[in-house]
Amino acid sequence: MAGRIGVVVFPGSNCEHDAVEAITALGGNADLVWHREASVTGFDGIIVPGGFAHGDYLRPGAIARFSPVMAAVTEFARAGGPVIGICNGFQVLTEAGLLPGALQKNAGLKFLCKDVDLEVVTTDSALTGEAHKGQVLRVPINHFEGNYTCDDRTLEQLRDDDRIVVRYVDNPNGSMGDIAGICNEGRNVVGLMPHPERAYDALLGSADGAVLLRSFLTAAAVANV
Amino acid sequence: MPQFKVRVEVTHREGIADPAGATIERALPALGFDGISGVHVGKSIRFTIEAPDEAAARGEIEEMCKRFLTNPVIEDFAVEMVG
Numbered sequence: 001m002a003g004r005i006g007v008v009v010f011p012g013s014n015c016e017h018d019a020v021e022a023i024t025a026l027g028g029n030a031d032l033v034w035h036r037e038a039s040v041t042g043f044d045g046i047i048v049p050g051g052f053a054h055g056d057y058l059r060p061g062a063i064a065r066f067s068p069v070m071a072a073v074t075e076f077a078r079a080g081g082p083v084i085g086i087c088n089g090f091q092v093l094t095e096a097g098l099l100p101g102a103l104q105k106n107a108g109l110k111f112l113c114k115d116v117d118l119e120v121v122t123t124d125s126a127l128t129g130e131a132h133k134g135q136v137l138r139v140p141i142n143h144f145e146g147n148y149t150c151d152d153r154t155l156e157q158l159r160d161d162d163r164i165v166v167r168y169v170d171n172p173n174g175s176m177g178d179i180a181g182i183c184n185e186g187r188n189v190v191g192l193m194p195h196p197e198r199a200y201d202a203l204l205g206s207a208d209g210a211v212l213l214r215s216f217l218t219a220a221a222v223a224n225v
Numbered sequence: 226m227p228q229f230k231v232r233v234e235v236t237h238r239e240g241i242a243d244p245a246g247a248t249i250e251r252a253l254p255a256l257g258f259d260g261i262s263g264v265h266v267g268k269s270i271r272f273t274i275e276a277p278d279e280a281a282a283r284g285e286i287e288e289m290c291k292r293f294l295t296n297p298v299i300e301d302f303a304v305e306m307v308g
Binding site: 058059062066094095100101102104105106107108109147149150151174 | 242248
């Protein structure tokens with residue numbers, strides 16, 4: 001049975017409808033969840049979508065993480081519920097402490113909006129269960145602050161624990177370890193800068209993101225939160 | 226309650242790339258400003274805080290900086306009382 005997905009909406013989010021469309025097109029059910037909601041009960045999976053939550057003031061995600069819904073999302077994640085953060089959503093998850101590291105300005109100081117190739121590094125995550133290790137996916141990026149940064153110990157730990165989920169084939173933004181996406185220790189929380197919800201159908205230029213969202217739907221369907 | 230004027234300077238942690246600083250450093254020679262190195266771009270945050278004394282104010286500011294005003298993964302801060 002397809003899970004019910006909650007797509008969080010902050011003031012300034014702008015990819016929430018794309019996420020709902022993509023999930024619906026892939027056979028799931030998705031509803032928007034306003035950031036002032038204090039509960040995500042009834043959802044089997046959560047997407048924190050892209051955009052500019054709270055205007056990205058101070059730092060991307062810095063204010064969003066104090067929105068009431070984030071306490072509920074954190075509780076959901078701690079209970080093992082699948083959560084993915086896409087682009088700004090990834091930034092929010094790092095600020096909220098659900099994922100390690102931080103996203104800083106792209107190395108070339110350019111806003112990047114283009115298709116990139118991603119390599120699936122692990123299939124043991126809420127986003128890649130149905131992909132193949134080493135599979136290359138063409139998915140768009142659309143960000144200014146996508147340069148993944150962490151200390152050396154964290155990077156080593158991510159590598160040792162096989163928690164780098166997707167990696168850029170040709171690093172566009174200076175990310176450490178070519179990291180495009182990572183997961184938490186429980187492997188149920190995944191953050192990535194590229195936008196699979198903008199690449200779920202050939203009509204959009206690529207359907208390569210569909211396998212990621214289908215994996216997420218499967219993770220949500222089997223989650224028992 | 227006494228009021229303290231505060232300036233918090235937010236900078237990149239040592240070893241964290243500062244692409245804005247690097248870009249400015251590369252641009253300066255083109256304008257004829259030679260011999261400039263170590264350019265870093267940070268943020269300056271100013272506010273007024275009420276506290277019983279300066280030590281209490283500093284404690285509160287430090288907490289604010291750690292929890293909200295900076296991201297300790299990539300940023301450092303310096304607190305200056307300006308009045």
